Amino acid sequence: MVENQRPLKNRGFYVRMRLLNNRKTEKNFYYRYLKWILWFSISFYFFSSFLITRNKPTSSISRTIFSNSKSSRALIEESSTYQIKYPNNNKNNLFFKGMKIYVYDLPSKYNRDWLSNERCETHLFAAEVAIHRALMDSETTTLDPWEADFFFVPVYVSCNFSKVNGFPAIGHARSLMASAINEVSEKFPFWNRSLGSDHVFVASHDFGSCFHTMEDAAMEDGVPDFLKNSIVLQTFGVKYKHPCQDVENVVIPPYISPESVQRTLEKSPLTGHRDIFAFFRGKMEVHPKNISGRFYSKQVRTMIWRKYGNDPRFYLRRHRFAGYQSEIVRSKFCLCPLGWAPWSPRLVESVALGCVPVIIADDIRLPFPSVLPWAEISLTVAENDIDNLGKILEHVAATNLTSIQRNLWDLDVRRALLFNNPMREGDATWQVLVALSKKLDRSHKKSRVNTQ
Incomplete structure (x- = not known):
């Protein structure tokens, strides 16, 4: 009996151990199962949060600071509905x-209404x-003013054409600009917090931010006080101290239609x-x-006409001609003398x-000197050296004209002076943005981040 019972005891021990092991196996299985469920739940939560945050609209710009101004909040919320089309490739x-x-x-009285005149x-x-x-x-443009480094104030001051001579009259410019700032x-709240130092304006007429067509009056008036802290994009620029550039400024090219340039080149190739x-x-x-002869162009154009008007090497014309770009594309040298101001649209047309x-x-300051190799694509002749102009051009034609033309005909050079819509990589608006990016020390957002 004793010998027969021992195997039963061993067998019972074996059964108990097996049941215990089975329970442990089940426990481990459920433990692993619960761990997997927990891991999946946490991952799904974070992934969902990422998608929600990524697709969150920028309408959150109506922040608490506007809570005291219903009109301001409404204005911002309304502007946030405008759909900006960004380029596919983000190079910002x-x-x-x-x-x-x-x-x-x-x-619209500050900009869109002026477009009723096609000019x-x-x-x-x-x-x-x-x-x-x-x-x-542009991909640099944001609908959320709180994340902006700069604020662009779009005021068109050069579209008030005189009924007498058809030229732009800018006598209203200061009051219109002041009204926009108001x-x-x-x-x-953005103007007041920086006193306008991160705000950008365009002054694309004769003496830029002085808002006058005659230099003596422009210098006397100077830059209006309400603009002196801001950034002005202006066609006017000289290398010496001048009241009309007594403001943070970027020299930009005058506007020439890229479509008109393209049409001309389709008929007459660049080379x-x-x-x-x-x-x-x-x-x-x-x-x-007469008054124009005494003051206009500092008599430089008059001297050119007197000296070279009958010279067969010089194709000089005093009257308007709508198709004059067809003459530029046939020319080796294009004279770009100053007018009322130092700059001229002929500079852009010649290069293009x-x-x-x-x-x-x-002493003219030329646009985008960090990009455009002006010394390699142009000639500079002093105003008092008109008598030697013919000799200078003949010498260049006999020596390095081909080299200058090769540099000039580079696509990147020509593109940098033309404003396209939409903006193209390397064009004039692109160069403006590059210039502004070098002034980010004026950004309230950047300065706030740096002090934290």
């Missing part, structure tokens, strides 16, 4: 250092329109035959004793159409 961080610009949606968007001062339009399609300072040696078409006074610009405007 690479080229513009992550810079963001907020474009104020001003009442407003095509004449030589139209950079104010072109930059505004290009920014609305508009943004009352409805938004085609150039049978005109030296070209100029524009205002040249025959009688230097492959004619070597001959700059006759002492």
Whole structure:
């Protein structure tokens, strides 16, 4: 009996151990199962949060600071419904250092109403329109003013054309600009917090931020006090101290329609035959004793006409001609003498159409010098050296004209002076953004981050 019972005891022990092991196996299985469920739940939670955050609309810009102003909040919420079309390739961080610009949606009297005159968007001062339009399609533009580094104030001051001579009249410019600043300072907090130092304006007429067409009056008036802290994009620029650049500024090119350039080049290729040696078409006074002759162009154009008017090497014309770009593309040298101001639209047209610009405007500051190799694509002749102009051009033609033309005909060079809509990589608006990205020390957002 004793011998028969021992195996039963061993067997019972074996059964108990097996049951115990089975329970442990089940426990481990359930433990692993619960761990997997927990891991999956946490992962799903974070993934869902990421998707929600990524697709969150920018309408959150109506923050608590606007809670005391219903009109301001409504204005911002309304502007946030505008759909900006960004380019597919985001190059903002690479080229513009992550810079963001907020474009104020001003009442139409400051900009859109002026477009009823078609010339407003095509004449030589139209950079104010072109930059505004290009920014609305730029990847640097943000709908959230709280994340902006700069604030663009779109005011068109050059579209008030005189009924007497058809030229832009800017006598209203100061009051219109002041009114726009009053508009943004009352409805938004951003102007007052920086006193306008991170706000950007365009002044694309003769003497830029002085808002006058005559230099003596412009210098006497100077830059209006309400603009002195801001950034002004202006066509005017000289290398010496001048009241009309007594403000943070970027020199920009005057506006020339890229479509008109393209149409001209389709008819006459850039590298085609150039049978005109030296070209100029524009205002040249025959009688230097009248007011224009005494002051306009500092008599430089009058001297050119007197010296070379009968010279067969020079193709000089004093009257307007709508198809004058067809003459530029046939020319080797294009004279770019100063007018009322040092700059001239001929500079852009000459470069765009492959004619070597001959700059006759002492101490002029040229646009985008960090990008455009002006010394390699143009000639500079002193205003008091007109008598030697013919000899200078003949010498260049006999020595390094081909080299200059090769540099000039580079696509990147020509593109940098033209405003496109939408903006293209390397074009004039692109260069403006690059220039602004170098002024990010004026950004309230950046300074706030740096002090934290």
